[in-house]
Amino acid sequence: MMTDQTxxxxxxxxxxxxxxxxxxxxxxxxxxxxxxxxxxxxxDDIAEKAKANKRMIYHYFESKEGLFQTVLExxxxxxxxxxxxxxxxxxxxxxxxxxxxxxxxEYYLRNPEFLTLVNSENLHRAKHLKxxxxxxxxxxKLVGMVSDILERGVKAGVFRHGIDPxxxxxxxxxxxxxxxxxxxxxxxxxxxxxxAKEALEERIRFNIETIMHLVAA
Amino acid sequence: MMTDQTxxxxxxxxxxxxxxxxxxxxxxxxxxxxxxxxxxxxxDDIAEKAKANKRMIYHYFESKEGLFQTVLExxxxxxxxxxxxxxxxxxxxxxxxxxxxxxxxEYYLRNPEFLTLVNSENLHRAKHLKxxxxxxxxxxKLVGMVSDILERGVKAGVFRHGIDPxxxxxxxxxxxxxxxxxxxxxxxxxxxxxxAKEALEERIRFNIETIMHLVAA
DNA sequence: CGCTTAACGCACTAACTAGTTACTTCTTTA
DNA sequence: TAAAGAAGTAACTAGTTAGTGCGTTAAGCG
Numbered sequence: 083m084m085t086d087q088t089x090x091x092x093x094x095x096x097x098x099x100x101x102x103x104x105x106x107x108x109x110x111x112x113x114x115x116x117x118x119x120x121x122x123x124x125x126d127d128i129a130e131k132a133k134a135n136k137r138m139i140y141h142y143f144e145s146k147e148g149l150f151q152t153v154l155e156x157x158x159x160x161x162x163x164x165x166x167x168x169x170x171x172x173x174x175x176x177x178x179x180x181x182x183x184x185x186x187x188e189y190y191l192r193n194p195e196f197l198t199l200v201n202s203e204n205l206h207r208a209k210h211l212k213x214x215x216x217x218x219x220x221x222x223k224l225v226g227m228v229s230d231i232l233e234r235g236v237k238a239g240v241f242r243h244g245i246d247p248x249x250x251x252x253x254x255x256x257x258x259x260x261x262x263x264x265x266x267x268x269x270x271x272x273x274x275x276x277x278a279k280e281a282l283e284e285r286i287r288f289n290i291e292t293i294m295h296l297v298a299a
Numbered sequence: 300m301m302t303d304q305t306x307x308x309x310x311x312x313x314x315x316x317x318x319x320x321x322x323x324x325x326x327x328x329x330x331x332x333x334x335x336x337x338x339x340x341x342x343d344d345i346a347e348k349a350k351a352n353k354r355m356i357y358h359y360f361e362s363k364e365g366l367f368q369t370v371l372e373x374x375x376x377x378x379x380x381x382x383x384x385x386x387x388x389x390x391x392x393x394x395x396x397x398x399x400x401x402x403x404x405e406y407y408l409r410n411p412e413f414l415t416l417v418n419s420e421n422l423h424r425a426k427h428l429k430x431x432x433x434x435x436x437x438x439x440k441l442v443g444m445v446s447d448i449l450e451r452g453v454k455a456g457v458f459r460h461g462i463d464p465x466x467x468x469x470x471x472x473x474x475x476x477x478x479x480x481x482x483x484x485x486x487x488x489x490x491x492x493x494x495a496k497e498a499l500e501e502r503i504r505f506n507i508e509t510i511m512h513l514v515a516a
Numbered sequence: 517c518g519c520t521t522a523a524c525g526c527a528c529t530a531a532c533t534a535g536t537t538a539c540t541t542c543t544t545t546a
Numbered sequence: 547t548a549a550a551g552a553a554g555t556a557a558c559t560a561g562t563t564a565g566t567g568c569g570t571t572a573a574g575c576g
Contacts, residue, residue, distance in 0.1 A: 098542055098553050119422055121339030125534060135555055140535065200484055201418045205336055208483035221488040248489050249505045256477030261469055264476075266425035267417055271438040272465050288466045295512040315523050315572055342564060352525050357565065
């Protein structure tokens with residue numbers, strides 16, 4: 083059936099912008115996947131919230147899983163690129179390490195979707211991330227950064243010798259990640275509001291202490 | 300329609316055992332929820348794997364969410380009860396703390412469903428756990444245990460003063476939990492098999508070091 | 517032994533869900 | 547300016563899914 087739209091003066095002509103539509107879909111998808119997981123997210127809801135047609139999702143991303151993979155990859159690239167911008171190599175080792183711990187904490191705090199996306203990906207045994215070569219190479223840089231800080235610290239006599247940069251990296255992530263991803267069950271188990279302003283401040287202080295005691299000479 | 304079963308000599312009469320059926324359903328549900336999350340798990344699959352009829356799930360647990368809540372509650376009670384059996388109050392503070400760190404790690408390692416169930420519950424903002432009074436009270440005992448170890452350690456001059464037992468508790472959980480729940484993405488990011496025997500041994504050693512340095516006087 | 521109660525099972529439904537078909541409409545460029 | 551191709555849409559399909567209605571069967575008890 084044909085509708086003669088020139089007859090209706092009130093209708094707005096659709097503005098076409100592939101990149102903008104793609105970006106809206108990705109943003110909506112990130113929120114939905116983070117809120118409900120890969121299995122719980124609904125393609126129809128994502129389309130609606132992106133103010134796009136569902137068909138466009140399949141046009142740009144092939145499938146729901148293809149969309150998830152893109153969302154996940156972008157999330158990893160975002161945190162890795164933010165880490166690069168810290169310029170830790172220009173700071174003395176102690177300051178650099180503290181800054182990384184603080185950054186990691188604040189990134190998780192401001193981007194809680196990242197935590198949920200990673201959890202979702204682990205539920206699926208990382209089958210989407212496996213395919214992403216660029217995420218691997220950007221992660222290598224992060225390990226290199228921490229490795230460099232450790233070496234400089236040992237040379238300066240402020241850090242102890244023999245710490246594995248990968249283990250340290252994991253631990254820096256762990257002390258923030260666990261607290262924040264489990265903030266709901268944690269608030270019940272420990273009977274305090276883990277997301278209260280003072281609680282958050284106390285936690286980052288504690289985390290910095292933990293890491294500093296761990297590396298101290 | 301009526302089937303005269305006395306005519307068929309080969310058929311085995313169903314053995315009726317409400318408790319056993321309930322237990323089989325719970326066991327199957329734990330596995331399914333852990334594998335696929337609350338949203339991804341299928342009630343039909345749970346029924347099949349429990350060798351029970353789907354109708355029984357609704358008979359005993361009212362709904363899929365009711366079943367999830369029971370599974371989750373049992374999981375928490377199991378770890379809390381295992382912690383109680385450690386008898387940490389009979390050990391000197393340093394040994395007691397190391398034992399708790401090791402126990403937590405090994406529990407997570409042997410019961411990976413626990414990690415996934417907790418993740419799933421946090422995706423749902425802990426709405427099921429909120430209702431469970433018994434989980435709260437058993438968690439209070441855990442914090443009390445750590446609190447006691449810390450106090451004894453300070454008195455004995457081996458631990459430093461002023462450490463918050465809740466923060467310590469969270470950190471002990473964190474360093475194991477993060478590593479294991481993110482073992483799939485972690486193995487890609489850090490380009491090593493995090494679940495290899497030596498990797499696991501290295502990690503528990505590192506975690507004990509982390510906690511010991513943190514509390515050391 | 518017969519009766520009640522609780523365990524159990526089949527077959528169904530109403531709502532949902534990922535993905536598709538078959539179009540229309542806008543934009544660019546030869 | 548016309549044609550081609552890309553962006554966008556609505557309605558549909560085939561398969562799933564949580565939850566139920568209702569009948570059957572075993573076990574315990576007076």
